[in-house]
Amino acid sequence: MSKEYMIRVFKRKRVWICLFLTLVINYFDFSQRSIVAPLKDVTILQSAFNENILIWGRGLLGYFLYTFLLFILASICLSDLISEDMETKLINIELTKKKKSKYVRDAYLNNFVIGGFFTLLPIVINLMLWLMIRPMWHLNFINSGLDNHVIFSSIFSKNIFLFYFLVFIKIFVMGGIIASFALFMNTKYKSSYLGVIGVLIIDIIVQYLVSIISSLTGNFISFDGLMSLTTDIMYVDFNIFTSLYLLIMIFIPIIYFVRFSKQRDFI
Amino acid sequence: MKKIIKFLIVALLLGFIFRVYSLNKTYPKDEKIKEYQLNEPITYKNIQIKVSGFKLNDLRGKDDPRILDVYFDVKNFTDKEISLYDVPNSFVLYQNFSNSVIQNTIEEGIPSDYKISYKKEDMVLKAKEEKKFTFKYMVEDYDMNRKNFLYINNNLYKDQYMDYFDKGYLFYEIINLGDIYE
Numbered sequence: 338m339s340k341e342y343m344i345r346v347f348k349r350k351r352v353w354i355c356l357f358l359t360l361v362i363n364y365f366d367f368s369q370r371s372i373v374a375p376l377k378d379v380t381i382l383q384s385a386f387n388e389n390i391l392i393w394g395r396g397l398l399g400y401f402l403y404t405f406l407l408f409i410l411a412s413i414c415l416s417d418l419i420s421e422d423m424e425t426k427l428i429n430i431e432l433t434k435k436k437k438s439k440y441v442r443d444a445y446l447n448n449f450v451i452g453g454f455f456t457l458l459p460i461v462i463n464l465m466l467w468l469m470i471r472p473m474w475h476l477n478f479i480n481s482g483l484d485n486h487v488i489f490s491s492i493f494s495k496n497i498f499l500f501y502f503l504v505f506i507k508i509f510v511m512g513g514i515i516a517s518f519a520l521f522m523n524t525k526y527k528s529s530y531l532g533v534i535g536v537l538i539i540d541i542i543v544q545y546l547v548s549i550i551s552s553l554t555g556n557f558i559s560f561d562g563l564m565s566l567t568t569d570i571m572y573v574d575f576n577i578f579t580s581l582y583l584l585i586m587i588f589i590p591i592i593y594f595v596r597f598s599k600q601r602d603f604i
Numbered sequence: 605m606k607k608i609i610k611f612l613i614v615a616l617l618l619g620f621i622f623r624v625y626s627l628n629k630t631y632p633k634d635e636k637i638k639e640y641q642l643n644e645p646i647t648y649k650n651i652q653i654k655v656s657g658f659k660l661n662d663l664r665g666k667d668d669p670r671i672l673d674v675y676f677d678v679k680n681f682t683d684k685e686i687s688l689y690d691v692p693n694s695f696v697l698y699q700n701f702s703n704s705v706i707q708n709t710i711e712e713g714i715p716s717d718y719k720i721s722y723k724k725e726d727m728v729l730k731a732k733e734e735k736k737f738t739f740k741y742m743v744e745d746y747d748m749n750r751k752n753f754l755y756i757n758n759n760l761y762k763d764q765y766m767d768y769f770d771k772g773y774l775f776y777e778i779i780n781l782g783d784i785y786e
Contacts, residue, residue: 377766377769378758378762378765378766378769380693380696380755380757380758382774465620468620468624469620469623469624469627470627471627472627472628472630472631473624473628473631473633474631474632474633474774475632475633475634475635475774477635477637477774477776478698478700478701478751479698479755479776479778480774480776481701483701484701484702484703485699485700485701485702485744485750487701490700490701491700491749493701494700494701
């Protein structure tokens with residue numbers, strides 16, 4: 338993460354959209370819950386670690402908004418980087434300073450990190466807010482109210498901080514993947530907003546297609562799109578279809594940018 | 605402007621740390637688990653409970669959950685009637701996080717799927733009475749790494765629970781079932 342890109346992100350007005358969406362998601366997560374002091378003697382305890390948006394917030398409005406808004410959060414800040422540079426001819430100045438392959442690689446990596454960061458931001462803020470209301474009980478099999486389908490659930494009972502660290506890394510990487518695909522769409526079609534909504538539309542279409550195919554053929558195909566791979570920490574079925582789709586979403590931008598950095602024609 | 609933002613962020617973080625610290629001071633951070641084995645009598649103020657065994661019924665297909673019969677001996681010490689019905693979810697079967705409540709108690713008007721099932725009046729123990737129950741639980745598919753145990757609801761030992769709570773512990777009593785798939 339270089340300083341030049343940091344300044345670029347935080348000088349733009351779009352960063353305020355991200356902060357506003359973070360506020361909206363957290364407002365709707367808290368507005369549907371009662372936040373009185375937790376009960377002491379019930380079986381399932383109200384802890385910050387099981388009451389936040391990822392676990393008990395599933396199915397509430399805040400979580401529902403997050404599943405859609407994360408595509409905007411991931412890609413609105415920096416994913417029109419190359420297309421904007423090409424439009425303002427700033428890329429000509431950049432390319433006098435460094436090689437094109439380095440320029441593209443920097444753009445890809447910085448966009449990945451910024452995308453992951455802003456996808457993760459609402460979740461981290463949410464967990465911090467819950468930590469201010471709920472105690473950090475010692476959670477075990479009995480009082481956490483989870484089930485075995487939670488990914489990393491074996492770590493949850495041993496080290497809860499490691500569990501949240503892993504979950505955050507997962508969300509960060511998925512946010513980065515979404516942002517990279519948005520960068521690819523914006524660069525290819527020379528637009529500054531197509532990628533923001535385009536990845537969401539592609540993801541929804543793919544999920545619908547899979548469910549249509551599975552209902553036509555009569556075989557149930559278990560499939561998770563980018564949406565549920567990012568947010569869902571339960572019932573993620575990482576089978577061949579899901580991993581194939583994820584690999585396609587990762588490698589299309591990479592292949593495109595490798596070829597893009599070898600083109601010499603647009604200066 | 606930059607300095608003000610930096611100052612605000614640091615102030616917010618300090619406030620957050622102080623709030624989390626002061627909130628967690630009064631709550632327990634550790635746990636104490638008392639583990640009973642099979643056939644070990646568990647004595648409370650007015651009842652005694654013993655789990656004498658269990659049997660796995662592979663009634664349905666492979667993908668469906670199976671049924672585990674657990675045999676309970678419950679004894680009433682006192683001269684008064686005691687109803688197990690008053691303790692909701694008195695014994696819950698856990699397999700790591702997944703859990704199952706007793707399947708064969710019947711609410712009024714709802715037919716039961718099981719041959720042995722208990723109505724509200726069947727769960728009452730008369731004075732000095734000893735009764736045997738067979739409670740049925742749903743079991744998940746085989747997984748060696750899971751810990752299978754029955755959790756005894758803390759309503760049955762609430763005084764002890766609150767004592768330990770004040771000392772900084774969460775107190776639970778469980779009956780370890782070991783490998784239920786044998």
